[in-house]
Amino acid sequence: xxxxxxxxxxxxxxxxxxxxxxxxxxxxxxxxxxxxxxxxxxxxxxxxxxxxxxxxxxxxxxxxxxxxxxxxxxxxxxxxxxxxxxxxxxxxxxxxxxxxxxxxxxxxxxxxxxxxxxxxxxxxxxxxxxxxxxxxxxxxxxxxxxxxxxxxxxxxxxxxxxxxxxxxxxxxxxxxxxxxxxxxxxxxxxxxxxxxxxxxxxxxxxxxxxxxxxxxxxxxxxxxxxxxxxxxxxxxxxxxxxxxxxxxxxxxxxxxxxxxxxxxxxxxxxxxxxxxxxxxxxxxxxxxxxxxxxxxxxxxxxxxxxxxxxxxxx
Numbered sequence: 001x002x003x004x005x006x007x008x009x010x011x012x013x014x015x016x017x018x019x020x021x022x023x024x025x026x027x028x029x030x031x032x033x034x035x036x037x038x039x040x041x042x043x044x045x046x047x048x049x050x051x052x053x054x055x056x057x058x059x060x061x062x063x064x065x066x067x068x069x070x071x072x073x074x075x076x077x078x079x080x081x082x083x084x085x086x087x088x089x090x091x092x093x094x095x096x097x098x099x100x101x102x103x104x105x106x107x108x109x110x111x112x113x114x115x116x117x118x119x120x121x122x123x124x125x126x127x128x129x130x131x132x133x134x135x136x137x138x139x140x141x142x143x144x145x146x147x148x149x150x151x152x153x154x155x156x157x158x159x160x161x162x163x164x165x166x167x168x169x170x171x172x173x174x175x176x177x178x179x180x181x182x183x184x185x186x187x188x189x190x191x192x193x194x195x196x197x198x199x200x201x202x203x204x205x206x207x208x209x210x211x212x213x214x215x216x217x218x219x220x221x222x223x224x225x226x227x228x229x230x231x232x233x234x235x236x237x238x239x240x241x242x243x244x245x246x247x248x249x250x251x252x253x254x255x256x257x258x259x260x261x262x263x264x265x266x267x268x269x270x271x272x273x274x275x276x277x278x279x280x281x282x283x284x285x286x287x288x289x290x291x292x293x294x295x296x297x298x299x300x301x302x303x304x305x306x307x308x309x310x311x312x313x314x
Contacts, residue, residue, distance in 0.1 A: 012172070014096050015171075015182065017084075017094075017179060018093065018179065019180045034084065037282055038286075040286050041282075044289035045285070052064075062124055065120055065147075065148070069121065070288070072110050072114050076111060077285040079103060079181075083103070100182040103181060104162070104182050104184055108155075111258070112154070112209065115210075116151035116154065117151055119212075119216040122216060125221075158209065165197060169188070169198065172192040178274075183261070184202070185202075185262060214255055217251055221244050224244055254279075257280045261277055
């Protein structure tokens with residue numbers, strides 16, 4: 001028996017990514033904007049990873065999780081944005097069938113990993129604020145490694161399941177994707193075969209993971225809120241709500257736009273789907289290092305020391 005080929009379920013050998021609905025005269029402006037945002041994402045997150053590895057002050061559970069979130073954000077953005085920039089610059093919109101399926105797989109891996117890590121970080125903050133005396137006992141190294149490893153394993157399984165279901169779907173005459181990357185809902189909408197099983201898995205398994213992560217995050221921050229409200233210090237109260245508020249802003253932006261794309265009805269306009277996709281693929285990964293790190297005084301001091309050392313060697 002011949003081995004299963006990726007193309008055996010489809011007569012399409014490549015797809016055409018139409019990209020964002022941008023007027024030709026504005027293409028250069030948007031290319032520069034998205035390039036700047038992508039470079040900010042990559043440099044900002046890589047700098048955070050570097051600082052965490054070099055400075056022993058950051059060898060703690062919170063920064064351990066943050067370093068993995070930074071890596072996930074770089075990878076998440078890299079899966080889609082470079083291809084979008086190339087298409088925007090060259091106007092060569094084609095992507096091979098295998099390349100499209102691979103993009104779906106890695107996109108789902110890092111999207112799911114981001115979700116788990118945000119939930120894990122919320123749990124870490126809950127333990128640190130609500131149970132400070134037991135923090136080192138609860139958040140021991142073995143648990144931290146297990147939480148990150150579990151996040152990776154579940155993300156890989158989640159992505160593999162959806163990808164295996166996707167390669168069973170047929171694509172006939174129409175190979176035009178009205179999107180700037182190979183997004184799972186966009187591909188299912190243009191299929192000429194029955195995708196009810198794919199949609200069922202998205203709503204059940206994807207919905208379960210969504211509720212699990214969002215519920216964990218909201219539950220953790222609700223407990224944090226009730227704990228800090230008992231503290232009479234206005235300064236501590238303001239600091240806690242400022243930090244938690246900024247974290248929840250990013251979480252709301254990420255999960256709100258993701259839910260809008262993956263769980264909304266098929267009547268949702270394509271332009272709105274693409275705008276929502278830009279928010280969680282480009283904007284959120286760029287904001288994470290600023291929200292979770294650069295507002296931290298320890299990170300700021302480490303950055304100053306790092307750049308002073310770099311200037312010293314010039």
